[in-house]
Amino acid sequence: MYPSKFDYVRAQSVEEAVERTSSHSNAKILAGGHSLIPALKLRLAQPDLLVDLGRIAALKGISRHNGTVSVGALTTHAACAASDDLPKVWSEAAGLIGDPQVRNRGTVGGNIAHADPASDLPTVLIALGAQIHVQGTAGPRAIPADEFFVDLFTTSLEEGEIITRVEVPVESNQGSAYTKVFNPASRYAILGVAAQVAIAGGVCRQLRVAAGGSTPKAIRAHHVEAALQGQPINDTTIQHAAAAIADDLGEEVIGDMYASAAYRRSIAAQIAARALSAAAARAR
Amino acid sequence: MTAINVVVNGKSYTREVEPRLLLVDFIRDTLSLTGTNIACDTSQCGACTIHLDGQAVKSCTVLAVQADGSTITTIEGLANGKLHPMQQAFWDQHGLQCGYCTPGMIMAAAKLVEDNPEITEAEIRHGLEGNLCRCTGYQNIIAAVAQAAKA
Ligand SMILES: Cc1cc2nc3c(=O)[nH]c(=O)nc-3n(C[C@H](O)[C@H](O)[C@H](O)COP(=O)(O)OP(=O)(O)OC[C@H]3O[C@@H](n4cnc5c(N)ncnc54)[C@H](O)[C@@H]3O)c2cc1C
Ligand code: FES
Ligand code: FES
Numbered sequence: 001m002y003p004s005k006f007d008y009v010r011a012q013s014v015e016e017a018v019e020r021t022s023s024h025s026n027a028k029i030l031a032g033g034h035s036l037i038p039a040l041k042l043r044l045a046q047p048d049l050l051v052d053l054g055r056i057a058a059l060k061g062i063s064r065h066n067g068t069v070s071v072g073a074l075t076t077h078a079a080c081a082a083s084d085d086l087p088k089v090w091s092e093a094a095g096l097i098g099d100p101q102v103r104n105r106g107t108v109g110g111n112i113a114h115a116d117p118a119s120d121l122p123t124v125l126i127a128l129g130a131q132i133h134v135q136g137t138a139g140p141r142a143i144p145a146d147e148f149f150v151d152l153f154t155t156s157l158e159e160g161e162i163i164t165r166v167e168v169p170v171e172s173n174q175g176s177a178y179t180k181v182f183n184p185a186s187r188y189a190i191l192g193v194a195a196q197v198a199i200a201g202g203v204c205r206q207l208r209v210a211a212g213g214s215t216p217k218a219i220r221a222h223h224v225e226a227a228l229q230g231q232p233i234n235d236t237t238i239q240h241a242a243a244a245i246a247d248d249l250g251e252e253v254i255g256d257m258y259a260s261a262a263y264r265r266s267i268a269a270q271i272a273a274r275a276l277s278a279a280a281a282r283a284r
Numbered sequence: 285m286t287a288i289n290v291v292v293n294g295k296s297y298t299r300e301v302e303p304r305l306l307l308v309d310f311i312r313d314t315l316s317l318t319g320t321n322i323a324c325d326t327s328q329c330g331a332c333t334i335h336l337d338g339q340a341v342k343s344c345t346v347l348a349v350q351a352d353g354s355t356i357t358t359i360e361g362l363a364n365g366k367l368h369p370m371q372q373a374f375w376d377q378h379g380l381q382c383g384y385c386t387p388g389m390i391m392a393a394a395k396l397v398e399d400n401p402e403i404t405e406a407e408i409r410h411g412l413e414g415n416l417c418r419c420t421g422y423q424n425i426i427a428a429v430a431q432a433a434k435a
Contacts, residue, residue: 001325008286008303008349030350037345038327040304050303054350078339099414101330101392104339105346185328187413 003040010052020051022137022160031110073109073163089176093120098187109163118188123212127194128168136161149217174198175282179275183258189213190259193275199283214264223247233280242273288352293361301348308332310348319359330415333388340395359387369435370394379428381419393429
């Protein structure tokens with residue numbers, strides 16, 4: 001399969017990439033290419049110009065300072081999976097993305113810009129309360145993960161805006177986990193649940209839960225959170241809270257060739273319970 | 285056309301390529317190194333796996349222009365005088381049937397063992413998730429990788 005013809009430039013800096021993409025009517029950013037190249041081959045995407053971020057070193061790497069971890073947009077899933085600086089929910093989810101070859105190429109920025117409903121990172125970043133830092137012709141801004149994902153393959157990125165990095169708060173008293181049921185061929189999520197919890201005196205003090213893979217965009221599981229917040233953490237309270245995920249998934253549950261909507265609904269509480277239990281077990 | 289320079293199996297090549305040329309086609313058609321196979325062409329099967337700057341990647345999902353300045357090893361470059369331990373193990377354990385998936389399997393497996401010399405059977409199975417064998421000869425493939433890990 002061949003993509004249609006396009007021109008190619010390798011940007012040397014974020015500024016150049018912003019300038020190149022915004023000054024061209026049909027340009028696309030290229031990162032790891034593991035969503036874009038398949039789309040080019042199928043001619044679902046037919047840009048006239050690809051602006052390759054691949055060699056912008058400033059966009060790569062994970063650094064930790066003062067209670068936050070910053071992850072460059074071009075950081076690969078393999079690097080995230082191997083990182084001890086990231087919250088467990090992120091490194092765990094990264095290690096479950098695709099396969100080793102995919103993790104060696106796919107990047108954080110590409111994953112979230114693509115906003116595939118079956119992706120893992122949108123779910124993780126919502127649960128972590130991440131800030132997505134972007135750069136455009138109007139300058140830089142930060143978008144909370146809760147507001148970044150708008151719909152199926154749709155984000156709140158403006159035309160020409162480039163994701164530069166993702167920042168997540170880290171607190172040592174929190175435990176987090178990611179649990180997913182996946183398509184056995186691609187490993188894309190059929191349903192993934194991410195949870196981050198802080199416990200004090202056996203009671204759930206802080207909780208963020210998100211789900212993806214079963215809805216057009218990843219969602220915050222507010223009903224699950226409300227059911228467990230302030231409660232003692234045990235199997236009964238976890239099962240009870242996890243059952244509330246049905247209300248969070250709502251009416252728009254996806255049914256496709258991999259899994260029916262009914263199947264997704266039927267597994268949701270169990271997957272949520274596993275994520276909550278694993279996160280609680282890791283909280284100190 | 286865009287000029288790229290790559291070192292493939294220790295040899296430097298400079299070529300003019302169309303930006304849309306896939307790395308796997310560059311390797312097979314431009315450089316005539318046809319050991320790397322194309323099977324699914326949809327990033328799923330791993331038949332096209334090569335080492336790009338020391339990492340196993342699916343070369344059907346990389347543009348040749350993205351590889352400019354990189355060092356590449358293909359199946360042809362793995363043996364060094366004698367068969368690489370992974371090649372020898374595939375031979376000894378009969379880790380292939382039709383052989384179509386084999387170059388990709390060997391390239392992916394060689395990296396797995398290099399990164400994790402103490403690799404367990406479960407880790408081998410997990411680590412080869414990106415490589416499909418249409419002949420379904422997985423049992424012997426796993427045995428071959430386990431042998432190579434001990435070599
Ligand atoms: C076989 C296979 C299995 C996979 N399995 C999973 C899985 O289980 N879970 C999962 O989450 N993902 C999965 N993926 C997707 C993979 O994880 C990549 O993250 C994803 O392809 C996007 O990252 P990329 O760097 O390849 O982006 P690209 O393909 O380069 O780009 C994707 C899109 O994002 C845009 N873009 C890229 N970078 C930026 C940026 N910095 N700023 C603005 N826009 C940008 C591009 O213009 C393009 O529209 C799989 C992919 C394959 C091929
Ligand atoms: S041919 Fe590249 S992954 Fe199948
Ligand atoms: S040996 Fe035939 S595809 Fe694997």
